[in-house]
Amino acid sequence: MVSKKKAILIVNLGSPEQLTVRAVRRFLRQFLSDPRVVNLPRSLWWLILNFFVLPFRPRQSVKAYAEVWTDRGSPLIYLTQDLIDKVAGHFQQDPHVSVVMAMSYGPPSLTSQLRKLQKAQCEQLTVIPLYPQYSSTTTASVFDAVATELMQWRYIPELNFISDYHRHPIYISAIADSVQQAWAVQGRGELLLMSFHGLPDLLTQKGDPYYYQCLNTAELIAEQLNLKDGQWRVVFQSRFGKAKWLQPYCIETLKALPDEGLKNIDIICPGFAIDCLETLEEINMTNKNIFLEAGGEQYRYIAALNDSDANVKLMLDLITNRGS
Numbered sequence: 001m002v003s004k005k006k007a008i009l010i011v012n013l014g015s016p017e018q019l020t021v022r023a024v025r026r027f028l029r030q031f032l033s034d035p036r037v038v039n040l041p042r043s044l045w046w047l048i049l050n051f052f053v054l055p056f057r058p059r060q061s062v063k064a065y066a067e068v069w070t071d072r073g074s075p076l077i078y079l080t081q082d083l084i085d086k087v088a089g090h091f092q093q094d095p096h097v098s099v100v101m102a103m104s105y106g107p108p109s110l111t112s113q114l115r116k117l118q119k120a121q122c123e124q125l126t127v128i129p130l131y132p133q134y135s136s137t138t139t140a141s142v143f144d145a146v147a148t149e150l151m152q153w154r155y156i157p158e159l160n161f162i163s164d165y166h167r168h169p170i171y172i173s174a175i176a177d178s179v180q181q182a183w184a185v186q187g188r189g190e191l192l193l194m195s196f197h198g199l200p201d202l203l204t205q206k207g208d209p210y211y212y213q214c215l216n217t218a219e220l221i222a223e224q225l226n227l228k229d230g231q232w233r234v235v236f237q238s239r240f241g242k243a244k245w246l247q248p249y250c251i252e253t254l255k256a257l258p259d260e261g262l263k264n265i266d267i268i269c270p271g272f273a274i275d276c277l278e279t280l281e282e283i284n285m286t287n288k289n290i291f292l293e294a295g296g297e298q299y300r301y302i303a304a305l306n307d308s309d310a311n312v313k314l315m316l317d318l319i320t321n322r323g324s
């Protein structure tokens, strides 16, 4: 029997193409114009975006990107590529399987990558958004882009869409192991802070399960690490705009911890499969300084899973078993 032509499309958020204000503006325009990301009425948001956000934010963001940019470009892109190369390595002997990277915003776009797969006559497509916790702002926007493209195809391949893997045993163990390894090498703080990307509060009320999935992930990690109450906490970072977002806010917690006597902490970001601006700059630079200025003494960021063997194993399980 001849096996089907399979493609695995691993999707991340994306980054600006270059380290320039122009490129950051182009990226933010595409990202923040997605109605899944900002839910305000379109005409109102168009005015805010074009008159209050895009004239200013890119200048501020480019400085943050400059802190993490390397010869290989944006960490989010090259670290995602490194993971994909390793996953692809496991299918090297199989000419029927291709593993491809795509970004929701910026290159390589979902549309261009899907068109390549269409040309290659792909018969089975697995889409893995690199978001362990489902959110309408991220996972659903990947789905929208895939569906919009497939609507134009005459032949629709068999489709697997991984909606989330927030309590997948390999994912939970991988994070817990990474914490244990970090503790073994650099010592252990008094508190493990688990920071997830924030979200407007209203989305949870409207049925977005992200908040509950974050809490669930955090509880499972704490359980695997045998942490007692008081030894771990969940916070939400990267608030954007003035609306109420998920709480407690990461920054407010970091400012308060030293006064509570917690001056030596470890911090992980389990919602980020790949290190990026939000972990490398916001968490490991800006927020670290906020904690130290508030009287904190030790602050250790524990890296995302990136292209670790454990993350490759997780991807392979999502591909073969569709998670659990």
Ligand SMILES: C=CC1=C(C)c2cc3[nH]c(cc4nc(cc5[nH]c(cc1n2)c(C)c5CCC(=O)O)C(CCC(=O)O)=C4C)c(C)c3C=C
Residues within 6 Å of the ligand: 013, 014, 015, 016, 028, 037, 038, 057, 061, 074, 076, 131, 135, 137, 138, 197, 198, 199, 200, 210, 238, 240, 271, 272, 276, 277, 278
């Ligand atoms: C309305 C604003 C935003 C929502 C909602 C949002 C949700 C959300 N984002 C991620 C993951 C990432 N976000 C990243 C950057 C980033 N996020 C926002 C805004 C919202 N995010 C902005 C404006 C930016 C750009 C940078 C900046 O100007 O601050 C990134 C990093 C991108 C990179 O290039 O490294 C990631 C990853 C999740 C998981 C999420 C909802 C759960």
Ligand SMILES: [Fe+2]
Residues within 6 Å of the ligand: 197, 238
């Ligand atoms: Fe974001």
Ligand SMILES: [Fe+2]
Residues within 6 Å of the ligand: 238, 277, 278, 282
């Ligand atoms: Fe940020």
